[in-house]
Amino acid sequence: xxxxxxxxxxxxxxxxxxxxxxxxxxxxxxxxxxxxxxxxxxxxxxxxxxxxxxxxxxxxxxxxxxxxxxxxxxxxxxxxxxxxxxxxxxxxxxxxxxxxxxxxxxxxxxxxxxxxxxxxxxxxxxxxxxxxxxxxxxxxxxxxxxxxxxxxxxxxxxxxxxxxxxxxxxxxxxxxxxxxxxxxxxxxxxxxxxxxxxxxxxxxxxxxxxxxxxxxxxxxxxxxxxxxxxxxxxxxxxxxxxxxxxxxxxxxxxxxxxxxxxxxxxxxxxxxxxxxxxxxxxxxxxxxxxxxxxxxxxxxxxxxxxxxxxxxxxxxxxxxxxxxxxxxxxxxxxxxxxxxxxxxxxxxxxxxxxxxxxx
Amino acid sequence: xxxxxxxxxxxxxxxxxxxxxxxxxxxxxxxxxxxxxxxxxxxxxxxxxxxxxxxxxxxxxxxxxxxxxxxxxxxxxxxxxxxxxxxxxxxxxxxxxxxxxxxxxxxxxxxxxxxxxxxxxxxxxxxxxxxxxxxxxxxxxxxxxxxxxxxxxxxxxxxxxxxxxxxxxxxxxxxxxxxxxxxxxxxxxxxxxxxxxxxxxxxxxxxxxxxxxxxxxxxxxxxxxxxxxxxxxxxxxxxxxxxxxxxxxxxxxxxxxxxxxxxxxxxxxxxxxxxxxxxxxxxxxxxxxxxxxxxxxxxxxxxxxxxxxxxxxxxxxxxxxxxxxxxxxxxxxxxxxxxxxxxxxxxxxxxxxxxxxxxxxxxxxxxxxxxx
Numbered sequence: 004x005x006x007x008x009x010x011x012x013x014x015x016x017x018x019x020x021x022x023x024x025x026x027x028x029x030x031x032x033x034x035x036x037x038x039x040x041x042x043x044x045x046x047x048x049x050x051x052x053x054x055x056x057x058x059x060x061x062x063x064x065x066x067x068x069x070x071x072x073x074x075x076x077x078x079x080x081x082x083x084x085x086x087x088x089x090x091x092x093x094x095x096x097x098x099x100x101x102x103x104x105x106x107x108x109x110x111x112x113x114x115x116x117x118x119x120x121x122x123x124x125x126x127x128x129x130x131x132x133x134x135x136x137x138x139x140x141x142x143x144x145x146x147x148x149x150x151x152x153x154x155x156x157x158x159x160x161x162x163x164x165x166x167x168x169x170x171x172x173x174x175x176x177x178x179x180x181x182x183x184x185x186x187x188x189x190x191x192x193x194x195x196x197x198x199x200x201x202x203x204x205x206x207x208x209x210x211x212x213x214x215x216x217x218x219x220x221x222x223x224x225x226x227x228x229x230x231x232x233x234x235x236x237x238x239x240x241x242x243x244x245x246x247x248x249x250x251x252x253x254x255x256x257x258x259x260x261x262x263x264x265x266x267x268x269x270x271x272x273x274x275x276x277x278x279x280x281x282x283x284x285x286x287x288x289x290x291x292x293x294x295x296x297x298x299x300x301x302x303x304x305x306x307x308x309x310x311x312x313x314x315x316x317x318x319x320x321x322x323x324x325x326x327x328x329x330x331x332x333x334x335x336x337x338x339x340x341x342x343x344x345x346x347x348x349x350x351x352x353x354x355x356x357x358x359x360x361x362x
Numbered sequence: 363x364x365x366x367x368x369x370x371x372x373x374x375x376x377x378x379x380x381x382x383x384x385x386x387x388x389x390x391x392x393x394x395x396x397x398x399x400x401x402x403x404x405x406x407x408x409x410x411x412x413x414x415x416x417x418x419x420x421x422x423x424x425x426x427x428x429x430x431x432x433x434x435x436x437x438x439x440x441x442x443x444x445x446x447x448x449x450x451x452x453x454x455x456x457x458x459x460x461x462x463x464x465x466x467x468x469x470x471x472x473x474x475x476x477x478x479x480x481x482x483x484x485x486x487x488x489x490x491x492x493x494x495x496x497x498x499x500x501x502x503x504x505x506x507x508x509x510x511x512x513x514x515x516x517x518x519x520x521x522x523x524x525x526x527x528x529x530x531x532x533x534x535x536x537x538x539x540x541x542x543x544x545x546x547x548x549x550x551x552x553x554x555x556x557x558x559x560x561x562x563x564x565x566x567x568x569x570x571x572x573x574x575x576x577x578x579x580x581x582x583x584x585x586x587x588x589x590x591x592x593x594x595x596x597x598x599x600x601x602x603x604x605x606x607x608x609x610x611x612x613x614x615x616x617x618x619x620x621x622x623x624x625x626x627x628x629x630x631x632x633x634x635x636x637x638x639x640x641x642x643x644x645x646x647x648x649x650x651x652x653x654x655x656x657x658x659x660x661x662x663x664x665x666x667x668x669x670x671x672x673x674x675x676x677x678x679x680x681x682x683x684x685x686x687x688x689x690x691x692x693x694x695x696x697x698x699x700x701x702x703x704x705x706x707x708x709x710x711x712x713x714x715x716x717x718x719x720x721x722x723x724x725x726x727x728x729x730x731x732x733x734x
Contacts, residue, residue, distance in 0.1 A: 053680045055671070055697065081640055088472075090442035090643070097642040097677030104637060104684040116640065241450050243472065245441030272411075277444050277673040280411035281451050288454055 006137065008113070009035045009074035011066030014059060014095065015082055017199035018158075023078065025154035026130060029147035030137045035074050037066040040206035044069055049305060051105055058273040058304050059200045060094050060101070062207060067102055071109060076136075079112045080129065084120035085247045092246060092278055126152075162226040167203060167212065189219040191323050194259035196225055196252050196286070197271030198279075201303060208271065209309050211301075211316075215269075218320050223265060225255035232258065240285070249278040256286045260294045267297045267323035274304035295330075297322045365464070366391045367485060368431035370419040373583035374508045375608055377540055382501030384543070386486045386494065391431035393422040396586040400425060405700045407455050413444060414587060414669035414699050415580040420452050427461050435485060438469025443643040443674055500545045502617075505609040507539045507552045512592075514559045516603060519596025520570040523563045529593060531562045568599070571718045574656035576605045576649045577667035578675050581698055583608065588667050588698060589707045598715045603661070605630070605652040606645065630655060637681050644674030650681050657689035662718045664691055670699035692718060 008027055010016060020036070027034045038044065040062060048065025070077050079102060082095045090096070099114035115132040118124060127148055134144035193215055195202060202208050202224065212222050225233060233254030237244060244250040259265045270286055272279035283300065290298040299319040301312065368391045369379055376392055383390050394400070396418050403424045404417030423434060434453070439446030449467045456463050466484060471477040486494055511532060518528040535555035542551045573595060581587045582604055595602050606627075613621045619628070630651030631641070638650050653664045666682060668675035679695050686693040694714045696707065 053676065055676050055679065083640060088440065093442045093642040093644065093646060093673040093677055096442065096640050097638060097646065097674075097681075100638045100640075101677055101680040104681045114639070241453070242438075242447070242467075245446060275411055275671040277411075277413070277671060280409045280413075280671070281444055281447050284409035284412070284451055285454060288458055292458070 005031055005033045006076070007033045007035050007074040009037065009070035009077045011063055011070060011077070011079070012037045012039065013063035013066040013204075014098070014200050015091075017203045019155070021158040022151045022155035026133070026147045026151035027078075029150045030134060030143065032137055035070065037069040040065070040204050042206075045206070045305060052101075053105075055275070056101075057094065057275045058207065059198065059276075060098065061305065062200075062204070063098065064102060064106070067109070068106065071106075074110075076111050076113050077109070078133075079114050080133070081114050081116045081118075083116050083118035085117070086119055087122060087124075088120060088243075089245050089247045089250070090120070091248060159230075163229055165227055167224070167226075189216065189221040191220050191266045191320070191327060192223060192264055193220040193320075193323065194223040194255070194265050194268045195271065196256050196259070196268060198248055198252070198273070198276075199226065201271050201273055207303060209307070209312055211269075211271065211312075214313070214316060215320075218317070220320060220323075223259060225251050228255050228258060244282070246278045246282075249282045253282045253286060257289065260290060260296055265296070266327045267299070267319065269299045269301060269319070271301045271303065274302050295326070297326060364389055365433040365485065366431045367433045367435050368393060368423065368426035368429075369435045370422045371396050371584065371586075372415075372580055373585060373608070374512070374536070375505075375583065377508055377536070378501040378505035378608065378612075381504045381542070382497045383485070385497040385500050385545075386489050388485060388487075391426050391429050393426035393429070393431075396422065396584065400586075401700055407459060409451070411671055412451075413672050415445070415584075416448055416452065417700065418580075418584070418587065419448060420455060423452065423456060423463065424459075424461070427456075427463070432462065433464045433466060433485070435466050435468065438467040440470055441643060445644070496545065498616075500548070502609060502612055503545065503548055504539060504542070505612060507548065507555065508536065509607040509609045510552070511535050511539070511555055511559060512604075512607070514556070516592065516596070516601055518559070518562055518564060519593065520599045520601050521564040521566060521568050523565055525597065527562050528559075528596070531558050534558050569722075570599050570601045571662040571715065571722055572601045572603065572660075573715075573718070574603050574605060574652065574661045574664045575667060576652045576656070576664055577645065577678075578649075578669060578672050579606050579611065579645055581667040581669050582606050587669070588696075589702060589704060591665070591667065591696070591707070591711070594708060594711055595715070598712065599719075600715055603656070605648065605656075627651075637685060638677070642674045642677045644672065646674030646678045649675060649678035650685060653682060653685050653691070653693060654689065657685070657691040661691065662722055663714065664693045665714070666693060666695045668695070668697055670697050692721065 010020065010023060024034050044065045045062055047068045048061040048063070051068065052061045052064050067077060067079065079099045081099050082091050084090050099112055103109060103112065113133055113136065115129055117126065117129040119126065130148045130151065131144055134147060138144060195212065195215070202212065215222050230251070233251045235254070236257040237250045237254035239257060240253065244253065256268060256270070259268055268290070270283055272283055287298065287300065290296065297319060299315065301315070366389045367383060371393060380390050380392060400418060400421030404421035408417045408420050436449040438449055449465060453463065453465045466481050468478065468481060482494060515528050515532045522528045535558040538551045538555040538558070542548050575582060575591070583606065585592070592602050592604070610625050613619060613624050614627050619626055627648050630648045632651065633654040634647045634651035638647055641647050649666060656664050666675070666679060668679065682693045682695065696710065
């Protein structure tokens with residue numbers, strides 16, 4: 004009988020699950036993922052967390068509770084740092100301790116530190132520490148580690164080519180199959196910027212991405228940009244940002260604001276998120292100063308109602324289309340004017356394109 | 363060009379920084395003390411979910427601009443607490459509002475120590491490094507003097523015979539310290555200030571409860587931010603002890619613990635390890651560790667202070683109930699933001715203090731615990 008390790012479907016599950024799953028599979032350990040988020044699961048989390056914690060943390064606690072009694076270990080790594088001189092968020096640093104001290108009888112946790120803050124630190128140390136709990140054979144750990152890296156690489160490629168994190172289930176769909184068919188089906192392109200654990204959890208984001216697609220928008224996310232690109236864009240900041248996830252978000256936001264084929268940007272944050280309160284402000288100010296693209300800021304918490312969000316989304320998409328049409332019309336008229344300078348048509352621009360297309 | 367330097371308020375920090383800068387011949391424009399007006403400026407222009415210190419900082423800068431300040435000196439940091447990015451966000455907001463501020467952020471340099479030294483040069487002009495070091499020492503000694511007086515006040519407030527006399531004396535004593543312009547005069551002023559404090563008649567036999575204050579540094583140090591909690595508790599007959607004092611913080615973080623025989627956060631961090639295995643930025647670890655320490659020292663209770671949405675303190679807050687249960691020390695968490703009302707805070711403090719007094723009486727056997 005193989006050991007069972009539970010991985011909560013929360014926080015950085017959406018970035019790292021394929022890697023973690025591959026690692027455990029190669030060690031012959033069975034991986035159990037907590038169930039998809041439901042109201043009941045979130046409620047459980049809410050009851051066991053302090054009120055002030057943010058929604059993702061409360062939800063993560065819910066997922067941990069969902070795994071309790073079903074597995075031998077719960078995989079709750081302490082994600083200190085994912086890149087040199089960067090952190091994620093204080094709550095990630097303290098999360099295993101928050102869980103251990105608020106839930107009685109939680110059972111054994113795997114809470115090794117993943118810390119790449121210093122120069123020359125390597126992920127291998129982390130995986131070695133985890134692997135040691137299941138096997139004493141270092142070669143096996145090494146192999147599993149390499150397999151996990153390969154899985155992560157494929158996952159990143161899949162995300163860059165448009166698949167959504169959480170949908171690139173490990174070792175199932177080949178990278179490109181997911182999206183090529185439906186890509187560019189909509190008439191506007193909307194960039195959605197937010198933490199992966201808010202965006203890709205269908206319950207928390209209330210199916211934001213699917214809703215946008217249904218309403219005829221193509222969705223672009225920060226994860227679709229290669230990491231280097233997001234980092235380069237983020238260098239416009241006066242000081243390097245020390246939160247990895249937010250650096251990616253702000254870099255992506257800058258990128259999408261400048262890209263001519265993106266028509267609007269949505270920023271998704273959870274209520275009381277510390278890093279987002281700062282970068283959200285910077286993004287908003289940037290948008291106001293340098294861009295004419297519409298920006299929608301959605302704040303999520305456990306009380307968010309679906310109807311309210313749908314209304315705002317529809318209004319936003321109307322505005323995006325309206326703006327785009329206006330811009331197109333303006334562009335059309337100016338080219339017309341340039342092309343036929345002496346034309347006697349007294350200006351009445353093509354009003355038919357100015358009317359926004361209600362769905 | 364002569365720069366007019368301003369910096370944000372944090373409790374009595376202005377005394378020490380002003381002394382240091384003026385000793386170095388820098389023109390200092392002090393923002394008016396934080397007030398409702400300051401906060402309302404900040405709330406209007408700062409991001410909604412930013413923590414309260416940012417809003418107060420912003421208000422301070424806006425008020426200082428009216429007095430003619432043109433250069434901001436701020437501390438920085440490298441995360442994961444939001445404070446490390448305060449200066450940049452505040453500067454972006456001020457720029458959009460049309461303020462012409464120059465920003466000097468003193469923080470651990472990214473590449474080379476020269477970055478930091480260059481910034482200090484920018485403010486101090488052509489003073490020699492020796493003089494800069496003397497200035498820093500002068501500021502530090504002033505911070506020590508202020509902390510000493512504050513600690514005396516903690517002891518005196520619950521024991522004073524005429525209510526309010528301690529605070530009158532404290533204000534007079536602080537004036538003595540503030541007035542000092544040269545390092546040589548400081549010892550005499552300290553002595554005089556201590557005498558003023560000692561002159562207050564006390565009832566030393568009075569029974570008091572002792573409460574430790576832990577939490578985020580800004581809300582701990584700034585009386586406006588924490589609704590003057592030290593005075594409020596003092597009047598309720600509580601002797602408080604604050605876990606972070608400015609001089610200790612300077613010693614820990616700027617002098618790297620050079621000055622010995624001073625309370626250091628190292629011990630607190632060690633004590634925290636049993637509950638919190640990694641540092642979480644800000645003062646999260648110190649909060650947990652100091653709670654353990656207070657319990658060991660026989661304090662009657664602990665109050666944690668934090669600004670709403672403070673990330674490190676939320677981690678600590680979720681751990682404190684466990685510490686409280688393990689060590690049998692009552693804890694209370696008080697979260698402050700621009701919505702905090704005076705009456706609400708007083709009610710909660712009174713209830714907590716009542717609980718502590720009752721517990722203490724039962725423990726000492728003067729009251730029998732009766733089951734109704």
